[in-house]
Amino acid sequence: MLRQKLGWMGVVTLLPALAACGESSGAGAAGGGGAGQTASTGAETSTGSGAGGASGSTSGSGAGAGGASASTGGAGGTSASAGGAGGAGTGGSGGDGTPGAPQGFILGADISWVQEREAGGKVFRDIDPRTGALVEKDILEILKAHGFNWIRLRLFNDPTAVYADAAVDDDPYSREGFCDLEHTIEMARRVKRANMGFLLDFHYSDVWADPDDQHKPVAWTDLEGGALASAMREFTRDAIEQLSAAGARPDMVQIGNEIPQGLLWPDGFVTGQAFQGLGSLLKAGIQGVKDADDTITVMLHLDRCDDNAATRWWVDGVLGQGVKFDVLGQSCYTEYQGPPSGWKANFDDLVKRYPDLKFVVAEYSWEKRAANDLMFNLPDKRGLGTFIWEPTEWHERIFSPNGDIIESMIAPYDQMKVDYQGF
Known part of the structure; x- marks a missing residue:
């Protein structure tokens, strides 16, 4: 995706x-x-x-x-x-000493690009309610003022690596290494100092992982089977331990990014009912979380927000392999997953079918109010909340290209901040 x-x-x-x-x-x-x-x-x-x-x-x-x-x-x-x-x-x-996650409904944002943009000189500005003038502020301060209380950050294994595989882009994602562990620790510490919840998104790749791209990182190219699972478990454990030691313990961890066909291909590729490879890897990643801190919530992430049959096939498949997780996240974009009516039909079934799971809209952009109302109104607070994807610069963004808040785009969050109290 x-x-x-x-x-x-x-x-x-x-x-x-x-x-x-x-x-x-x-x-x-x-x-x-x-x-x-x-x-x-x-x-x-x-x-x-x-x-x-x-x-x-x-x-x-x-x-x-x-x-x-x-x-x-x-x-x-x-x-x-x-x-x-x-x-x-x-x-x-x-x-x-690490601040805990805020209680209540999650109004989250994935702002993984911000650190790199700030290094390039970008600043962010909010509207001063007293004067109406734009005032430069820290991005986290701005988001908190408008109701956001969680931040999601993606983690690549080594974004400076160049793949030998010709099917993957020749250029590295970032020669400076943004979204590697070192940079993620730095950004996550800012999140924790702002007293915001922190969702860590493991891509388990050196570049983007999504439904069409689930490549092994260069360091794991020759690993397979148990050796690959061990590397995944160790990488997960080490990352969380380093973050925790730095005062940036994740409150929730996502094992893989948009993985309807699995991850770390070909080992974790899913076809038909062959979930064994994926199940082994998911259990390894989840065990890495538990090795570091067994109180951290674990999420798995699909992009089948409108597809109930595909979601059920996948969830039943991984549960059948003995994979134990807490939260199912879905990407919900109107461009790819259709209108919110389809999202609702899917979640309405899932919340009844899987009573032990909670749910999150892990990515969205359009239909801001609809995505949040959908989660907010799931029964028994089973919908934990949402994470808008890259609101500083992608699709229906809430900041202009030069970093100014867009009043019409942030207005729904100002209202949700009020409406969702008491969750």
């Missing part, structure tokens, strides 16, 4: 537990009206409520018409926070 989208490139719960073990740091935010907000600094959480008070000086955030909350981490000691009057407090942090 990315080659179709980018011709010139050639191309949970919210979370069952958001904390890692260790000692937390940082100030808790002041709590707000309503029920007590959960805080966490380790493997356990607890929520309190009560009357008034200031926030504590560790990881959590109080909420409520007051409301104290406290939690004890396995190796991290105890943290507490007490709510005060006002708006809802922010989420707690992981036991390593």
Whole structure:
């Protein structure tokens, strides 16, 4: 799909537990009206409520018409926070000091290009509500002001590598290595400092992976079978451990990008009912996540938002191989997956057919309100939220080419920020 989208490139719960073990740091935010907000600094959480008070000086955030909350981490000691009057407090942090993912509905954005564009001198500007003038701000500050609370970042194995395979583009995706682990750690740390949720998207390739392109990275060209699965597991584990050590622990991890025909071809290619190769690789990648942190939510990602039969074939196939995951993501573009009515019909069936799964619109551009309403209205909060794909520069973008916010494009998010409270 990315080659179709980018011709010139050639191309949970919210979370069952958001904390890692260790000692937390940082100030808790002041709590707000309503029920007590959960805080966490380790493997356990607890929520309190009560009357008034200031926030504590560790990881959590109080909420409520007051409301104290406290939690004890396995190796991290105890943290507490007490709510005060006002708006809802922010989420707690992981036991390593990494802020936890925000609670509630996900309004997410994949902004993986931003780091490279900023390195080239691009800046972003928002409208000052007092003067109406455009003011330069950090991209994350702008997105948060308009309701976004999660960021998705793609990870390539080695984007500076050049494939020997003539079927793949001769030029590397990025000679500077953007979207490699080093750059992703840097960007993910910014996301965490902004107290936003972080979805890490493993492509398991040196360049774009999508339904038409699932090439092995150069370093794995000669690997197959168990050796390939081991490399995938180790790469996954190492990436998450390095991110966590840097204070940028992912809150959700995506194993592969748009993989209806599998990944790491030919080993993980799917045809008919032959899911064995894909199943082995998916289990290896998921085990790599669990090796690093078994509390991280795992998502698998298709581009069959309008195709219920194909989605069921695929999900049944991987479940039949013993693959265990938490969230099914779908790409939902009107250009490729038709109108939202088809998306709804598919999700309405999936939510009944697979009671243990939750759902995300992992990519979209057009039909912004429809995509979000679809997830928001799935029963029992089974629709976790959405991630708009590259809103700074692709299709129905919310920023102009020179980095200015487009008022008409951001307006739906300002409204959803209000409408989705209390999710």
